[in-house]
Amino acid sequence: AETWESVPLAPPDAIYKLTGAYKEDAYPQKVNLGVGAYRDDNNKPWILPVVKKATDILLNDPALDHEYLPITGLPEFTSAAARLVLGADSPAIAEGRVASVQTISGTGANHLGALFLSRFYHWPEGTEKQAYLSDPTWINHFQIMRGVGITPITYPYYDPATIGLAFGAYLATIRAAPPGSVFVLHACAHNPTGVDPTRAQWTQICELVLERKHYVFFDSAYQGFASGDLDADAWAVREFVKRGVPLLICQSFAKNAGLYGERVGALHVVAPTQETAVRIKSQLSVLTRSEISSPPAHGARLMALIMNDAALFEEWKRDIKTMAQRIIAMRKELHRLLTEELKTPGNWDHIVNQIGMFSFTGISQEQSQALIEQAHVYLTTNGRISMAGLNSHNIRYFADCLDRVVR
Numbered sequence: 001a002e003t004w005e006s007v008p009l010a011p012p013d014a015i016y017k018l019t020g021a022y023k024e025d026a027y028p029q030k031v032n033l034g035v036g037a038y039r040d041d042n043n044k045p046w047i048l049p050v051v052k053k054a055t056d057i058l059l060n061d062p063a064l065d066h067e068y069l070p071i072t073g074l075p076e077f078t079s080a081a082a083r084l085v086l087g088a089d090s091p092a093i094a095e096g097r098v099a100s101v102q103t104i105s106g107t108g109a110n111h112l113g114a115l116f117l118s119r120f121y122h123w124p125e126g127t128e129k130q131a132y133l134s135d136p137t138w139i140n141h142f143q144i145m146r147g148v149g150i151t152p153i154t155y156p157y158y159d160p161a162t163i164g165l166a167f168g169a170y171l172a173t174i175r176a177a178p179p180g181s182v183f184v185l186h187a188c189a190h191n192p193t194g195v196d197p198t199r200a201q202w203t204q205i206c207e208l209v210l211e212r213k214h215y216v217f218f219d220s221a222y223q224g225f226a227s228g229d230l231d232a233d234a235w236a237v238r239e240f241v242k243r244g245v246p247l248l249i250c251q252s253f254a255k256n257a258g259l260y261g262e263r264v265g266a267l268h269v270v271a272p273t274q275e276t277a278v279r280i281k282s283q284l285s286v287l288t289r290s291e292i293s294s295p296p297a298h299g300a301r302l303m304a305l306i307m308n309d310a311a312l313f314e315e316w317k318r319d320i321k322t323m324a325q326r327i328i329a330m331r332k333e334l335h336r337l338l339t340e341e342l343k344t345p346g347n348w349d350h351i352v353n354q355i356g357m358f359s360f361t362g363i364s365q366e367q368s369q370a371l372i373e374q375a376h377v378y379l380t381t382n383g384r385i386s387m388a389g390l391n392s393h394n395i396r397y398f399a400d401c402l403d404r405v406v407r
């Protein structure tokens, strides 16, 4: 028999397939709302001006070389990244309790965090290795967990009846889970729903997690991109750290710095003591060594420059606001078109209440399919749209099409 006869053909990745179909469509008014990356008002990728500036500085540095970074990454990058998410005045950082390592963007941080838990976490008595994921979640969470031998199970999160948070059922699952269970939480701008807990709800979640001695696996892929404010978007993470929840944070710079392809990220494990953090970091180093030896340099150098220079840091914050505010403006305009101009049946308040890149519209699979097939509007069939794909040129067309499929 031929050597690879038993290898089955894997299905294509749904999002990449959608992008492919969009690209092949010759219809002039086609709209891509599957895209998971920021687009400007002309539907073009946006290089942040601060990134352009930092690139010029970096490439004109005569001392720049292409040597390997340390296994755990560029120290000026990982330390600034920790301050960014935990706060510059974080006691955990001051006490040396944070083990930070550079990763292959947020995906790599999720993988390394999961791998570390799989090897070293003290799993609850009588359970297999398992992690609670929100229902729904970023689809890659499932494969990342399975890939390191952790069984993904889900907790209720989204309630289709209210197009909001299934808060009661969410809390009930936290309460019922065996003490010491691992919960994966989206730090802000939940993907794919755009539905985040309020601060009061976060506080309740935090208290219950503490009471049940659970472990929190924060996935932070959109800090700053959600509200336009880096600190506001890190509120939940900082609150959990302050209250002493044992946790780790997976951090991505893909969205908030527009560095998608550069793969810039970090994993931060907040430990109870400095001595524990040293041991944890030593093991993260061993795991990293066998997988990537050392992380890529360019993007980390860019972000280290931007985060460690007061003027560049301020400029970055302005660029982040530019992106977040355009997204928020699109939410308001879509809401206005549907409710005021078109008088589309139904309640559309969730469009403005949701946050971040994505919005769950609440439309059915059939209606989503109709948008793709009849209107050349590309979206995932769960009714999720990327607000970044809307702009002043196509939003009216999209609102008209949406109005037509729901009537």
Ligand code: PMP
Binding pocket: 036, 104, 105, 106, 107, 108, 110, 138, 186, 191, 219, 221, 252, 253, 254, 260, 265
């Ligand atoms: N987590 C979530 C929830 C995401 O939405 C994403 C990006 N789609 C990531 C992690 C990781 O993205 P990246 O590897 O590009 O940083």
